Amino acid sequence: MIKAIPLSYIARNLWVRRVTTLLTAGGMALVVYVFATVLMMSEGIRATLVATGQTDNLLLLRKGAGAEINSAVDRGQAAIIESLAGIATNAEGQVLLSKEPVVLNNLPKRGSGKPSNVTVRGTGANGLALRPQVRLTQGRMFRPGTSEIITGSAVASGFQGAALGETMRFAGRDWQVVGVFEAGRTGFDSEIWGDAEQMLQAFRRNAFSTVVFRLADAGQADAIRQRIADDPRLTVEAKPEIQFYAEQSEALAKFISILGTSLSVIFSIGAIVGAMITMFAAVAQRTGEIGTLRALGFRRSAILLAFLLESLLLSFVGGLIGLAGASLMQTVNISTTNFQTFAELAFQFKLTSAIALQTLLFALFMGLVGGFIPAWRAARLNIVDGLRAA
Numbered sequence: 575m576i577k578a579i580p581l582s583y584i585a586r587n588l589w590v591r592r593v594t595t596l597l598t599a600g601g602m603a604l605v606v607y608v609f610a611t612v613l614m615m616s617e618g619i620r621a622t623l624v625a626t627g628q629t630d631n632l633l634l635l636r637k638g639a640g641a642e643i644n645s646a647v648d649r650g651q652a653a654i655i656e657s658l659a660g661i662a663t664n665a666e667g668q669v670l671l672s673k674e675p676v677v678l679n680n681l682p683k684r685g686s687g688k689p690s691n692v693t694v695r696g697t698g699a700n701g702l703a704l705r706p707q708v709r710l711t712q713g714r715m716f717r718p719g720t721s722e723i724i725t726g727s728a729v730a731s732g733f734q735g736a737a738l739g740e741t742m743r744f745a746g747r748d749w750q751v752v753g754v755f756e757a758g759r760t761g762f763d764s765e766i767w768g769d770a771e772q773m774l775q776a777f778r779r780n781a782f783s784t785v786v787f788r789l790a791d792a793g794q795a796d797a798i799r800q801r802i803a804d805d806p807r808l809t810v811e812a813k814p815e816i817q818f819y820a821e822q823s824e825a826l827a828k829f830i831s832i833l834g835t836s837l838s839v840i841f842s843i844g845a846i847v848g849a850m851i852t853m854f855a856a857v858a859q860r861t862g863e864i865g866t867l868r869a870l871g872f873r874r875s876a877i878l879l880a881f882l883l884e885s886l887l888l889s890f891v892g893g894l895i896g897l898a899g900a901s902l903m904q905t906v907n908i909s910t911t912n913f914q915t916f917a918e919l920a921f922q923f924k925l926t927s928a929i930a931l932q933t934l935l936f937a938l939f940m941g942l943v944g945g946f947i948p949a950w951r952a953a954r955l956n957i958v959d960g961l962r963a964a
Contacts, residue, residue: 606896612834696773713753728920849944885945893937
């Protein structure tokens with residue numbers, strides 16, 4: 575049985591060189607921080623858009639349209655969809671269906687005045703009923719047939735004229751903000767809602783962008799989708815709303831993930847070199863100590879393992895520091911342009927247990943690569959040379 579060097583001895587060596595340990599761990603922590611925040615950003619975008627959809631809602635848009643702004647569903651097709659069996663009804667017996675025009679509008683941001691795209695959605699009372707995560711926090715719902723609008727919380731705080739009581743001008747007319755809503759940190763927080771018919775008139779549209787309805791029985795979703803696909807009068811495709819919004823996040827989330835991971839790998843080279851230099855210095859300073867350990871009966875494999883564990887412990891400390899710093903980003907609200915829709919999307923960084931595990935494994939990998947060669951050198955040290963240096 576191989577005699578192992580106690581872990582307490584390994585930890586004590588790091589504490590003795592605590593200044594060097596902290597500097598090296600700090601370098602690793604910065605790399606880990608970048609790696610973790612990139613993953614958190616990608617996950618935050620996915621979570622925001624996936625949560626936007628409801629599992630029992632079906633969303634219909636023109637075949638081949640990748641986004642709502644590229645879709646068109648004329649009134650005739652919308653009427654056929656509205657007559658389908660299997661659509662849920664409200665307390666008054668009316669079908670829970672919303673025919674919605676969706677348009678991009680360029681508006682000035684609050685403070686800077688720089689323009690950015692905002693999604694403007696025409697909807698109504700049914701649109702609100704179909705999205706239970708949306709609730710008015712200020713003011714009231716817009717009145718049908720008027721130039722009144724309600725704004726998502728991210729729009730109200732980020733764009734000029736979008737707060738309660740203010741006036742926004744777009745599509746050739748003034749729009750009065752009569753309410754502000756929150757949507758549970760989903761994509762709707764970054765939208766402006768108004769009366770569907772008024773939006774069609776203002777933007778000179780003669781067709782809706784999408785039709786959304788709630789299923790009376792979620793288990794019949796595939797049957798209804800097939801019925802829609804088989805109807806020769808319809809040129810639309812139906813998707814579960816949650817699936818549609820998940821697809822909207824793919825391009826941006828993947829781009830951020832690839833770019834951020836690439837940068838993290840480049841930065842990690844510096845952290846690995848730093849760890850290697852630190853461990854080489856430790857080996858050089860403890861030549862006599864290594865010789866003594868070998869003379870006491872500790873094998874080369876035990877020396878190798880001890881120095882590897884020391885490097886891994888160093889990287890683990892750096893990983894924890896970096897992860898702790900990254901976790902604070904969850905309190906930050908930021909926005910970016912979604913490549914799929916070209917509209918601004920507000921979201922938060924999101925830390926999950928899977929991201930925490932990936933981050934710590936990444937930190938340990940840096941420690942393993944950076945510590946292996948110095949550990950190998952320590953293990954190959956001759957006993958006589960070591961005792962001579964003692």
